[in-house]
Amino acid sequence: MVTDLPMPPPAPRTDRPSRETPSLTSIGFLLHLAQSRLYAGVMAAIEGSGLHGGQLAILGALADKGPMSQRQLGEVAQIEKSSLVLFLDALEDGGWVKRDANPADRRSHCVRLTAKGAAKFHRLGPPLKAVQDQFLAPLTAAETRQLVDLLQRLAEGVR
Structure with a gap:
């Protein structure tokens, strides 16, 4: 007969963050926690705009890089x-956007921000910047620059 015996509490970990095993201190989980915190702020900042988080990535890609094919946009924004x-x-x-026949390839569409979309996206800038600043508040300016550099290097490593 098997009885339910109380489990002893796990021993505290001293080797943080863990890179060998999944845990609450693993790099992946810590990135998830940070991203979740930032995402909640972003969703609050765009509330009432009618946008979804994935759409925000599309608008940001178009604002940064200009018009591009749907295929390129999917690659840049990492959206399937x-x-x-x-x-x-x-x-x-x-x-927000307009899709036109791509003059370079008639089989594809070229996506661009409309003037109205660009203006609405521009108005979202200050509240989104405030969210980012609040998220990064625990870091110094030098640490923020280092974080951005490290994240860019990690993101480029994927491609």
């Missing part, structure tokens, strides 16, 4: 094809 189409449909319906 079927989700990208759904996001673009909603953004186009909302007047």
